[in-house]
Amino acid sequence: MGHNYEYMKRPLLSLRNIHKYFGKVHALKGVDLDIYEGEIIGLIGDNGAGKSTLTKIIAGVIRKDSGEIYLNGKPVEIKSVEDARRLGIEVAFQxxxxxxxxxxxxxxxxxxxxxxxxxxxxxxxxxxxxxxxxxxxxxxxxxxxxxxxxxxxxxxxxxxxxxxxxxxxxxSKLVILDEPTRNLSVAGVRMVLDFIRSLKEKNIACIFISHTLHHVYEVADRIVLLSLGRKILDVPKSQYSVEELEEMIIERTMKHDISA
Amino acid sequence: MGELKVMKEKQSGFNLKQNMLLFMLENAVWPLFIAIYLILGVIQPVIFSPTFFMYILYLSVPLGFAILGQTICLIGGVLDLSIGSLVGFSAMIAGVILKDFYGIPPHLSFALPIIFGLLCGSFNGYFTGFLRLNPFIVTLATMMAFQGLKIIVARGFTIPGSYLPEIYLFPGSNVTFSIISFIVTVVLVWIFLRYTRPGIHIYVVGGNQDVAHMMGVDPKKMIFLIFSISGVFAGISGLYYTGFNRSVPITLGNEVLFPTFAAAIISGVSLRGGRGNILNVVGGALLLGVIEAFLVTYAVSPEARIVGYGFMVLIAVLFNQFRDNVRDSILRRI
Known part of the structure; x- marks a missing residue:
């Protein structure tokens, strides 16, 4: 996949093989994710794809059942919101x-x-x-x-x-914005997007969660698609147009959902 | 430019009127207290005498401490049904220990009911906070448990004041000390709730436990703290009731629970949690005090007073609802 220069550096935060169960429901089925300094990740997916579960684990609101988290290459335990904040992870759940x-x-x-x-x-x-x-x-x-x-x-x-x-x-080093553009007017959306860009200028990474590609496409460096607890797409945005990405999302989602 | 200025003034005048109305609504318990005081005074003029007014204040103090405990619970979004039983139990077990065991230094005797209050309150707090059990059920259970324990340790008898150290009876029996110590406590609690981090976190937890958890305020610890504080105030209330009565009657604390709700609610403490001003609760305590004193002058039976308290809680809830609705409709428009 894309050999963006950012992929050569050490990631700020790495998730490896994250699993989460809610009773019998297997909400996350071994998700890997790397987040680089000052990078904007557009995390998209349908309801129940696992976007919120994954970000809540990073934020320390809920705990993973298995898997590893590394901050600057060192393994860390995020057991609480305080832990996450200490590591520089800020939550903005709507x-x-x-x-x-x-x-x-x-x-x-x-x-x-x-x-x-x-x-x-x-x-x-x-x-x-x-x-x-x-x-x-x-x-x-x-x-x-x-x-x-x-x-x-x-x-x-x-x-x-x-x-x-x-x-x-x-x-902080990483801000998680869960649906920050929902309920906002056009001017409000612009404001949030400017805010996310200003985070990047300050070298703060950002996970921008949304239902739709269009909201995240404008600012994201990388698009990550979750479906039914699995990561099925993780591509740098710069190499694709929004139409190409849209097509890929539909194709991958259908293929994945049929096999699942 | 001139027009703008006029408009601004108009706007601020409008806001001033609204702000005054909001201020009145939020502190409505005080005019209500004065009105009821005046009405009851016309019926029974003895109420207007300064001595009698002091008596009303004095009478309100032991219950007032329990009201503080209940108010903190309600602000924190929980309720303490066991508070009355705990007032009785902490007073009784402290009385029994002071009566039967020598060698407790009299100047440390005050600590006894407070320690038992704290222990029992923490017990409530452990089950509701750390084990996440429903506060209504937990305190309903401990209400019965403390009530039974009180009668067991008393072995069925009232403890006369002559068995207790004089200094132990002092806080509740000395009118001046009683009133002043209560006022000082209220101010301290007000400062705690408004100006300290744990105090504000009681409002946070009362406002929304899930959000509190999400934002790093631990509801488990806070609810444990809230019930522990409530227990301490139950113990202090027991101490003051003992001094007030100059004895520990077997019935002590039996009529505490309902007035604590009535006073807190009529003072504007939200039953949904997260809102309430402790200074206004003093108004609620005085309001109940004046009604109580009035009934005493007419020698109304305790049974009839209990009926009255039941209705008072209902009226207080209605009043609170009405006030909140008016307040919200004003604030929404600003």
């Missing part, structure tokens, strides 16, 4: 990372609230709301005026903006 009854500032800093330098355990609210306002303004969001507004009164797009803001604020 709808599943916001608490409706809390305000925007607290939601952005959820689980990582800035602490007062002098008094242990006490929060630094000033810093929290200041940084919240700054990051929302940077993203050009209307919500920057009211960082103390409860999240449940925000629209779908505004909520997504909060999730993006969080991912941006805690810039």
């Amino acid at each position: 709808e599943m990372t916001l608490i409706d009854s809390l305000d925007i500032g607290l939601n952005i800093f959820l689980g990582r609230e800035p602490l007062n330098q002098k008094i242990p355990l006490f929060l630094d609210y000033n810093k929290m709301y200041e940084e919240t306002r700054k990051i929302l303004k940077q993203l050009g969001l209307r919500t920057s005026d009211s960082p103390k507004r409860e999240v449940r009164f925000l629209s779908g797009g505004e909520k997504q903006g909060i999730v993006v803001a969080r991912a941006m604020l805690f810039q």
